[in-house]
Amino acid sequence: MSLTIYDQPLNSRLLIGSALYPSPEVMKQAIIASGAQVVTLSLKRQNPAALAGETIWRYIRECVARTKGFLLPNTAGCKTAKEAVTLAKMSREIFATDWIKLEVIGDDYNLQPDPFELLSAAETLLQDGFKVLPYCTDDLVLCQRLYDLGCQVIMPWASPIGTGKGLMNPYNLETIRLRLPDATLILDAGIGKPSDACLAMEMGYDAILLNSAVALADNPVQMARAFAQGIEAGSQAYVAGIMQPRQTAHPSTPTLDTPFWHQPGGQ
Numbered sequence: 001m002s003l004t005i006y007d008q009p010l011n012s013r014l015l016i017g018s019a020l021y022p023s024p025e026v027m028k029q030a031i032i033a034s035g036a037q038v039v040t041l042s043l044k045r046q047n048p049a050a051l052a053g054e055t056i057w058r059y060i061r062e063c064v065a066r067t068k069g070f071l072l073p074n075t076a077g078c079k080t081a082k083e084a085v086t087l088a089k090m091s092r093e094i095f096a097t098d099w100i101k102l103e104v105i106g107d108d109y110n111l112q113p114d115p116f117e118l119l120s121a122a123e124t125l126l127q128d129g130f131k132v133l134p135y136c137t138d139d140l141v142l143c144q145r146l147y148d149l150g151c152q153v154i155m156p157w158a159s160p161i162g163t164g165k166g167l168m169n170p171y172n173l174e175t176i177r178l179r180l181p182d183a184t185l186i187l188d189a190g191i192g193k194p195s196d197a198c199l200a201m202e203m204g205y206d207a208i209l210l211n212s213a214v215a216l217a218d219n220p221v222q223m224a225r226a227f228a229q230g231i232e233a234g235s236q237a238y239v240a241g242i243m244q245p246r247q248t249a250h251p252s253t254p255t256l257d258t259p260f261w262h263q264p265g266g267q
């Protein structure tokens, strides 16, 4: 089963960022190796008029063309709903997409999203026809409100951007999954290693968005492959049905009369 974002089926459950790589060429190779079809980029951070920005964009467009993928502009660096809405509208024109990764930062220390400004910006953008992918904290009520507004995709954080700390609050993340069974849930930010991503997929998350863990690896291309495999493993494990942990030991070596475990009601 493939990932679907606002009715768009995708081959990969990994969405990847385009910042912090040692060079544009390494970025391109890493994105291709990751298999990600969605690449996020920031209009604010990369000035299209500047030569450096132009080069990065060319590389990103090449990656997306190669994977038959999609650009996901983001509003990284915005601190108010007004600023984020303005940037989203500019991004829609420049990148010719109505997808927007909505990021409104409320605290400079841990780059924590501002839930109030985020909700307000999401409402405005949805009314304007955007397909909003909000980056938010792992707060169930906030996620519920965003979903009720019409955000089909919700992207709670694993931990603050760029920390690589992995899943800070597994209980919160599991609860969000449980309570919003129909939302497309993408875990975004703070993923440090493939096992973090695998864990979220085992919880039933639909996809992972990450950047730093690949871009800052000693070998970003190899790390991109490792993430692709970790995400695939977690996704398959979730679908396969993970066994319930048990309090007591059970021998796993078959005894003479019970070579197979019979589930109640099974054949």
Ligand SMILES: CC(=O)[C@@H](O)[C@H](O)COP(=O)(O)O
Pocket (backbone or CB within 6 Å): 016, 017, 018, 019, 040, 074, 076, 101, 135, 160, 161, 162, 163, 164, 188, 189, 190, 191, 209, 210, 211, 212, 213
């Ligand atoms: C690229 C992007 O959108 C980041 O804001 C995103 O949240 C990734 O975070 P990490 O760099 O921690 O993976």
